[in-house]
Amino acid sequence: MCCLGYSLASSAGQTPPEVLIGTAEGFLEYSVEEYLQRGDIQGRSEIQVNRLDPRLRLAECDKELTTRLESPAQPMGRVTVRIRCDGTSPWTVFVPAQVKLYRDVVVVSRPLRRGAPIGYEDVSLAERDVGTLSQGFLTDTTQILGQKTTRALLPDQVLAPLHLEQAEVVSKGDQVVISALSTAINVRMPGEALSNGAPGEQIRVRNLSSGRVIKARVKGPGQVQVDM
Structure with a gap:
């Protein structure tokens, strides 16, 4: 939870909507800046706090208002800021806003x-x-x-x-090098791809030395490896 003060004279012992809007804006500006710095992100933001009902009547708070992001988890898009007074006349209000992060x-x-x-x-x-x-x-x-x-x-x-x-880096019919690796041996032999394959995919390959069809994992263009 973050504490942010906003200075504006209250009237008749009440908290005007302008105080809530200013508090929400200040909190969101701080939250967006912290989010950008934490992720080492380059960007700019626009914050628009929704208008509040001018008939809203909340007691003047004799403590610093506390704020937190109610939803969502990150200060982007449609957000809701919870503003709370923990003074002698406690109250909580939820202020909706829109944060555009470019x-x-x-x-x-x-x-x-x-x-x-x-x-x-x-x-x-x-x-x-x-x-x-x-x-x-x-x-x-x-x-x-x-x-x-x-x-x-x-x-x-x-x-x-x-x-x-x-994207596939091996196509059906390509001549490939089959590698068989273990802690003890490193065998390389010629082969023919029998299907297309992207890096990390397992495809069928014909060993041109033995004629056997085996399964091998695509490592790169023209390179496949037998799992051992």
């Missing part, structure tokens, strides 16, 4: 078909309110390396992790 994220530069490999020329960085990006986002164009699209994408569309999957 960051540079990866967006698509041109139309991409499903299954297309993605290169640097296909993306760029653009500022977006990340609080509205429920599907997630990427902040570094190097995160697209070795990836392909899982669906068709349009220009200016924010690229989310679910839009990407590892």
Whole structure:
């Protein structure tokens, strides 16, 4: 829980809505700055606290008001700030607000078909309110390396992790090197891929020396490894 004071003269022993709004704004500014610093994040924010009912009547608090983020866990999007008075006339009020947090994220530069490999020329960085990006986002164009699209994408569309999957680096019919590693041996032999595969995937490979079909894990272009 965080304690933040807001100086504004109360009238007739009451706490005006302006005090609550100022307190919520100050708390959210502090919370966003702390969130950015904790994650070493570059961004800018816009905070808008909703208007409160001017008929709201709360006793003037003889202690410093305490504030905390009621929901959600991070100060982004639609948030609710709980403001509490623990004085002789205690009260609690919940103040809704909107926090827009703008960051540079990866967006698509041109139309991409499903299954297309993605290169640097296909993306760029653009500022977006990340609080509205429920599907997630990427902040570094190097995160697209070795990836392909899982669906068709349009220009200016924010690229989310679910839009990407590892691209195959081995294709059916490719000549590959089969490695068999253990603490005692390191055997390499020629093989032929019998299916496509991305790094980390297990595929069927024909050992060209013995003619046997085995399962091997794709390590990189033209490289597979037998698990031992």
